[in-house]
Amino acid sequence: MRIVTAGALVLLLSLSIHADPAAEARKAEIDFAAAFAERDIEKFLNFLLDDAHFLGPKQTLSGKASVREGWSAFFDGDQAPFSWKPDRVVANAAGTLALSTGPIHDPKGKLIGYYSSVWQKQADGGWKVVFDGPGSALPCPPPASGNP
Numbered sequence: 001m002r003i004v005t006a007g008a009l010v011l012l013l014s015l016s017i018h019a020d021p022a023a024e025a026r027k028a029e030i031d032f033a034a035a036f037a038e039r040d041i042e043k044f045l046n047f048l049l050d051d052a053h054f055l056g057p058k059q060t061l062s063g064k065a066s067v068r069e070g071w072s073a074f075f076d077g078d079q080a081p082f083s084w085k086p087d088r089v090v091a092n093a094a095g096t097l098a099l100s101t102g103p104i105h106d107p108k109g110k111l112i113g114y115y116s117s118v119w120q121k122q123a124d125g126g127w128k129v130v131f132d133g134p135g136s137a138l139p140c141p142p143p144a145s146g147n148p
Helices: 002-017 019-037 042-046 063-073
Strands: 048-055 060-062 088-093 097-107 111-121 129-134
Touching: 002 063, 019 088, 019 097, 019 111, 019 129, 048 063, 060 063, 063 111
Parallel strands: 048 129
Antiparallel strands: 048 060, 088 097, 097 111, 111 129
16 A cells, blocks of 8 residues: 555656646636636636736726726627637746737637736646736738838
């Protein structure tokens, strides 16, 4: 019995040593976007720290209640007004913070901008959003003549 218990402990320790924080944060971002696509505001809000900040172009929404109020219109209707997915996720060396960035698309698949989210690893191993946005607009295309 001791051999099995010791073996299980070694396995658990090796899994935690080899955990990839960026991969964990990427999965959290994908699940966060899925909650939005599923139109589940409660599930969506569970991905946020209580004091999360959503930085918009004109205002900052601070805290879950403020995000709920500011984002509730995005949850109206059967189809999400936009979607996102991570294309770049990096974590700090301590594995406690991660930055996720990627494209935002409208319902027809047209690229409409880019998002950025900062995630913090929690004591239970889960990840929560600390800061969201403002992302960036689409880059300006070069002038037709090739001159800036």
